[in-house]
Amino acid sequence: MALKIIKWSDDYKTGIRIIDNDHRQLFELTEALGVCAERGEGRKRMGEIIDRLVNYANEHFVREEQFMATCGFPDYEAHVAEHRRATEEIYGIRHLFRADADGLDAMKVAQFFAHWLAEHIRHRDQRYVPYVRGDDDAMADGPPVSIRTPAEASATRLLETVSVEVPGDRAELVRVAARILAAGGAPAEKLGEILDKLASRSPSEKRLEAIAARYRRHH
Ligand SMILES: [Fe+2]
Ligand SMILES: [Fe+2]
Numbered sequence: 001m002a003l004k005i006i007k008w009s010d011d012y013k014t015g016i017r018i019i020d021n022d023h024r025q026l027f028e029l030t031e032a033l034g035v036c037a038e039r040g041e042g043r044k045r046m047g048e049i050i051d052r053l054v055n056y057a058n059e060h061f062v063r064e065e066q067f068m069a070t071c072g073f074p075d076y077e078a079h080v081a082e083h084r085r086a087t088e089e090i091y092g093i094r095h096l097f098r099a100d101a102d103g104l105d106a107m108k109v110a111q112f113f114a115h116w117l118a119e120h121i122r123h124r125d126q127r128y129v130p131y132v133r134g135d136d137d138a139m140a141d142g143p144p145v146s147i148r149t150p151a152e153a154s155a156t157r158l159l160e161t162v163s164v165e166v167p168g169d170r171a172e173l174v175r176v177a178a179r180i181l182a183a184g185g186a187p188a189e190k191l192g193e194i195l196d197k198l199a200s201r202s203p204s205e206k207r208l209e210a211i212a213a214r215y216r217r218h219h
Contacts, residue, residue: 104216
């Protein structure tokens with residue numbers, strides 16, 4: 001049975017090495033999940049791949065968002081919103097997996113994520129490329145690029161790099177919190193309030209049900 005999962009190809013190239021490397025890794029992890037599902041490999045291996053996918057996707061989103069923020073990409077908010085929706089989806093998937101590994105159709109998950117990745121790169125990521133490429137030596141073989149420096153750039157928030165130790169399986173939560181807080185605005189304020197009250201973060205029941213309906217295995 002041929003695995004029907006979209007793979008990395010040069011069509012997805014942005015010309016920014018670190019981003020292309022991330023995208024390639026994400027396609028590979030997604031494919032690994034599909035292979036794992038097809039071979040009916042054990043829960044442990046599948047859990048590892050899902051964890052790596054969650055972690056790597058988060059890491060990549062943070063990287064891209066930093067790039068976009070640095071070069072004043074004008075469509076930043078919409079792009080970040082798409083990252084957030086995908087993040088929510090994969091968190092939900094992992095939650096389902098942990099609650100009932102056998103009930104999760106991992107092949108559907110792999111197909112969803114590969115498809116999401118392909119569409120997102122083509123329609124979203126490619127748009128920031130001209131803004132970011134000014135910082136990359138891919139410039140050498142590309143057209144002249146002007147780097148936008150919006151008025152707000154002078155008002156950029158003072159960002160600080162924080163190094164903390166957290167349990168490995170919680171590292172991505174810290175990255176998500178950092179990303180929201182760094183972006184500022186209403187969401188950052190809201191998160192600050194929540195963190196102040198030391199509330200725990202859990203996916204809403206309604207959202208989980210919708211995700212479960214999409215990836216449930218039908219016997
Ligand atoms: Fe991306
Ligand atoms: Fe993106």
